[in-house]
Amino acid sequence: MAGSTTAAALYACSLTSPTTLGPVPEDSKEKAHHLKSGKGFTNPWDSWTEFGPLDIFKGVVWRRITGKLNWPDTTPSTVTVIQPTFLPDRTSSKTLRATWLGHACYYIEFPGGLRALFDPVFEERCSPMSYAGPKRFTQKPCQIQDIPIVDVIIISHSHYDHLSHPTVMELHKKHPNAQFFVGLGLKKWFNECGIKNVVEMDWWNDVDATFSQSTGEKRISNTSSQAPLISPEASDMKARISCLPCQHTSARTPFDKSATLWCSWCVESGGKKVWFGGDTGYRAVPEVPKDVDDYGDEYKDLPHCPAFKQIGDLRGPFDLGLIPIGAYDPRYLMSPMHANPFDSVNIFIDTQCKRAMGIHWGTWVLTAEDVLEPPVLLKKAMKGKGLPENGVFDVCDIGDSREF
Template sequence: MPWKNPWYDPQQAHHLPNGFCNIEPGRRQPGDLKRWRRMRREQGLPFPPDDGYPGFIARWWQYADICGNEDAVWWLGHATLLLRINGRYLLTDPVFSHRASPLRFWGPQRRTPLALVPDDLPQLDAVLISHNHYDHLDSASIRLLHRRFPYAAFLVPAGLGIWFRRRGIHQVVERDWWQNHELNGITLTAVPARHWSMRTPWDRNRSLWCGWVVEWASRRFWFSGDTGYSDLLLEIPQRLGALDGAAIPIGAYEPRWFMRDHHMGPQEAVALWRAIGRPLAIPIHWGVFELADESLDAPPRELCAALSAVGEQEAAFRPLRIGQYLAIARE
């Protein structure tokens, strides 16, 4: 019997009877995946960073120091962020494993050390998951966190709750786009993204993908998860209110003809950042795993060039070192 989407609502454009979809039409053609893989193999891509991996680590990595008590966010690498909001701690897309893969011996490997080992994490109140891909949803990391923080809530997009419950995790909150959840005075809202989901050949797009807006005391921080550029993203501040901070992806964009449907490059990230009101922004989705053809050090370099090209200063949207933090200042 064909699988049916229990969340299906024909009034929702991103719903299908057998899963979920992007509202925008895809631009990939049949055979593009094989073409990209062949070209990548023939060219030996990706190339190492200009200064090699040790030089990249020396330039772009530090161990995270979780101190102070102000509202703040630490970028722990790729899409993993630790947020401290009103003394509560939230973690996004935690991946502490050596590879973003179902296998220990194959798949994208970590090129930079952990910025924070799980034993050094503060008491977590919630874990926010954006979608079901190995570089964002890591089974070993989720199990570890659940053992250490058994009362932490896991907020996930629609259709992904069953994955957690099968692993004995029942503090799960599933949300469709624009649905929210209240947690200790913090409002967490699932918001649109342009992406996809898949863990096995049999579950493609059976669970949704999303970002999360964290709202407290009339302040808002947007964790975008993983997304290509979409006009839907502009609706987030329009519907929820002005954003005070954001984590915007800038990596895994080459070759653009293949990656553009599901990943933003630095130029698109800058255009989006300007369109949503230039909030304090952290560029994410780079610096750890080599998922596309650009070198590990290309995203921050291209981000700075993209900002300069449109006359913007880097202060509000500058590349951080992995492990670095930003205070989310109060007005």
């Protein structure tokens, strides 16, 4: 019989209440992102433009119906998917290790043993319906049951490509001790799903968490009929989870737009800091001809979101940034809430990330750009800023792991 090793995530978790534990902008107490009615949230910057359902219908749906909007070809799939490998136990964590599981989902193995999962969605469709809506054009690299340990699950916002009810329920069943961290207003959704181990947070709030591992069991199979040998490996893991701003919106129905808060996040553990951009825009760009550069002289001074420089100045630098690079065409319609690669590189610079990986592409067709355009433009954007095209802000195959 072949030998095997598994690690059981059986522990007690102690959390501080959400509060401000790090530096914040001077105007943060004004909470300008809270609607004055007390019901919902907004982006309080000149870089934001609000579009209604009719604007979106005209910009995307009607153009597609009339043939004025090209739709990317996904046959055959042009994004490589490989089977991921995960570390066998917590004691194997010597560096920061990041594995892309498609779209915005990353699995992070921190030095010291903490395991964090960001925006997991394992369904075929990112939709309220299992039979309609955007369908995967790349396969899932693994199943939820293949992920050995999950301590922290971060949810950036309520859109279906970032928050999936079936995924959340399966994760909770497989990893019942995992702590969910969400933006304001989303705790109710989790509680209604029967999940109590969830903390909701506002921008610039922090939580310190200590995971006291009671039985990290190391099982060594043998050829006898006796049960596997078990040796306890008790240890404490500490983390700081920080809820930070981004420029986006939220909704799960036509009637709850912006009712819950959208966020970026920082998770710090084992001497490493990861910033997760989730889903965000950077600047609102007007409709311009296809051959016009909206970062050219005429448009280079358009307002951009100031929150990212605040994040970099006050909470950076970060060892790794997970930064969205896709879902941006038509540009004028998507730019307030979705960064294109040129925006992404500016976000990378503003947030003071030492390295970054591109997310929010390669899984579902959500907008009109070609499937492989985001990584091509990312290299061009890095070169335009005088930064290396490789090795600093990269993309990888779905299922691939990188160390930092």
